[in-house]
Amino acid sequence: MTSASPPRRGAVPPASARDEAWLEAFAEHLRHGLGRSPRTVTAYLTDLRHLAAHAAGAGEDASANAFAEVDTEDLRRWLAAMREEGLARATLARRVAAVRTFLAWLVRQGLRPTDPALRLSAPAPDARLPHVLHRAQADRLIALAEERVHAARAARDRPAAAVAARDVAVLELLYATGARVAEVAALDVDDVDLDRRTALLTGKGDRQRTVPFGAPAAAALDRWLRVARPILAAERSGAALFLGVRGGRVGVRQVRAVVDAGLEALGDTAARGPHALRHTAATHLLDGGADLRTVQEMLGHASLRTTQVYTHVSIDRLREGYRQAHPRA
Incomplete structure (x- = not known):
């Protein structure tokens, strides 16, 4: 099958x-069969349309069925073209994962006789270690x-004090449990x-896990539930634990903003x-002597390999402390 130049970055023609x-049927499989999040489904479909545009040739006959005809050489040329574009290794790895999952599904559905992605080697993502906070x-x-809570109280601004108390509870819970922002x-x-x-x-794939938290997080949550949440609660609050200023469930973007603002206020971290x-929670658990399996359970990682990156973080922190403290370092 003859391939054309890939579409310019950011422009993905329809398949x-x-x-x-086929993509719509695959999307249903991702949503309901595999329990993938809406964001993952959207990313996979975008990646697959990018492949279709490359294999069929952007601007050519739209009746071409790229997914039925694409072969291993087409996939390799597609991957090489993306490398030439300078796409990040993590992006390439994600796109290859999307294609592998899709083509394997096509074979299982009887829509293709063979899977051309079986011999496709994906680039490993960059092994960049995450920045973490010191204790x-x-x-x-x-x-x-906490200072923002006290300041709002001093100003007799009850809604602002409630939001500040919510932010303390959110930060305490994230740090105590290692939960994802979306999970909180x-x-x-x-x-x-x-x-x-x-x-x-409730994590990825709707997998649930019960995680412990300590006394500081418990105290922050108790204050939020008893004192602050009733100030923001409204008819639309429902059962949501954390609320926004209008009484609805707090959104993922809002929780991220709380974390970003807190880290920015520190002023002395790249995290x-x-x-x-x-x-930070995972690294501090390992620093404190927790075993890798415990940290894996806390974080909800399906694979222990995903958790192992934090062992490298802990070793780097140990090495840094050694160089600073030992006279013969």
Whole structure:
């Protein structure tokens, strides 16, 4: 099959009618068969349309069925073209994963006789270690958030004080459990047991896990539930644990904003992004002597290999402390 130059970055033409029908059926399989998130489904479909545009030739006859005809050499040329574009290794790895999952599904559905992706080698993602907070920085992150509670109370601004108390509870819970931002945003009131100090988190693929948290997080959650949440609660609040200023369930973007603002206020860390406290929690658990399996259970990782990156972070921190402290370092 003759391939054309890939479409320019950011412009992905629609696939043929038959290809789009296959993509829609595959999307249903991802949503309901594999339990993938809407974001993952959207990313996979975008990646697959990019392949269809490359294999069929952008601007050519839209009736071409690229997915039925694509072969291993087409896939290799597609991968090489993306490398030439300078796409990140993580992006390439994700696109190859999408194609492998899709083509294997086509074979199982009897829509293709063979899977050309079986011999396709994917680039390994960059092994960049995450930035994490030191313990003193984590303590200061919470202390700064507490200061905002006191400031709002002093100003007699009850809604602002409630939001600030919510932010403290969110930060405490993220750091205590290593939860994903989306997992914390999705929590209901009944998912948190203050007596047992546990939270029921729903992770990727709707897999649930119960994780413990400590006394500081329990105190912050108790204050939020007893004092602050009733100030923001409205008819639309429902069972949601954390609320926005209008009373609805707090969104993932709002929780990320809380984390980003807190990290920015520290001023002395490169840690950024929604997973910053997740990385920090995992690293501090390992620093404190927790075994890798325990950390895997806490984080909800399906594979132990995903958790192992934090062992490298801990070793780097140990090496840094050794160089600073040991006279013969």
